[in-house]
Amino acid sequence: MLEIPNRHEATPTFGHGSRCEACPVRQRSLFGILPADRLDGLLRQVEEAEYAVGDVIYSTGERRSSVFTLRSGYIKLLRFLPDGQQRIVRLLKPSCTFGLEALMGDSYGHSAVVLERAAVCRISTAAIDGLRRNTPALHDQLMRRWQIALEEADAWLTELSTGKAPQRFSRLLCRMVDANGLAPLFSREDLGAMLAVTPEHASRMVVDFRRNGAIVDVSPGRCRCNVTILARLAAGGE
Amino acid sequence: MLEIPNRHEATPTFGHGSRCEACPVRQRSLFGILPADRLDGLLRQVEEAEYAVGDVIYSTGERRSSVFTLRSGYIKLLRFLPDGQQRIVRLLKPSCTFGLEALMGDSYGHSAVVLERAAVCRISTAAIDGLRRNTPALHDQLMRRWQIALEEADAWLTELSTGKAPQRFSRLLCRMVDANGLAPLFSREDLGAMLAVTPEHASRMVVDFRRNGAIVDVSPGRCRCNVTILARLAAGGE
């Protein structure tokens, strides 16, 4: 079973008035649509932060008032069962927004834990609220973000909770490959928590996939995917 | 495998300017917060409809422009895998809002199919959009609806996709019991699509649960739940 994630208070590097103009995910971000003048005031309220692997950005039930955007790296959203078991319910990639529930004053519904060194932008809900009153475009963006999260949740449910384990694993890899055919290969424990299998079984699958050429290691924690084979497996083929 | 649901064009009974004042879920509904004068104009645009079991209210990919609220009955939201298999990703109870994606002009992300005779309110997105411009309270309500849907999706994932099948079944029943201790008992096929098991296995579980007194049939498709036993099972007990 997964441990309670590191509770060491994450001590990220913070920057201020961060260089949003140069941000790689700026266009795709929450505020990509705002006109420059509106943006200026807001950007001074954006804090930039770097988190290391294992850092906990926030945890379930915490009541803070920040919304986040991921600039680089990977983050997992965890949810706990009454018995302490935990399941990864979503995997965040750059340009994803998370912690939206803070906008309604709710406490966070997940724990957000860093899987791969992450650069994150933090905006206080107060800053957004001010803008929200008279910016319909921002409203639309917020709704869209929510809808994307919901899409993801549903896709996660259908693709990663249906079918046999190797099929699910293939689908996960297909979701993660970048343009170069590379995908992150997470710890067996995390893979287990995503696919609803034990770490041992996750390990066996990784070995199998390597053996039949579906994946090839290129560096620790990163592999090249043979999309042809993976697609066949994902579709239920042998 | 589940069949493609009835494509017979559902021919619900429609009413106009429906008696919203008398609606049992009015307070909990999307517009419960609106002041009476604002509400009046809107209500004339609300259509009321009754659907029979098996009716398809909308299907995946359809592009219409209505948002719905469930007044009574049960509705399942389906999502399809590439191979045609389908999984139930959410179960709607009275006062739930669905089809929110229409507000952004997106096509529906699910198929909505009636499980138990359903009374539904339909509001065109145009009607909402007009109001949306200058009603912050409605914005908040919309975000809240979205957040609730997301909550549900995550809960569905953790509770109904983790652990052994009887444990998942217990959790489903616990989610469904009303104040009288009664819960709907859906078809074995639907249960299978919710719990990610075969209809046969769902059947065996129902029989088992009846045998050891966890549930007792009170009428076709409805059972009384022994919450004590169910809670023990849901927690992983024997």
Add this chain to the structure above:
DNA sequence: CGCGTAGTTGACCATCATCAACATACGTGG
């Protein structure tokens, strides 16, 4: 070097899928 963590492997067993048979309920048309 010794230690702790993560990954791998093997043996065995529980859970669940599969396939086939049978039961039951529900409608339709004779």
Add this chain to the structure above:
DNA sequence: CCACGTATGTTGATGATGGTCAACTACGCG
């Protein structure tokens, strides 16, 4: 009203999938 057909639920036998427990290996780090 009954005979028949179809859809749905139940049951059984068998095998595949994945869980469990334990041993062992590989790697990083003090």
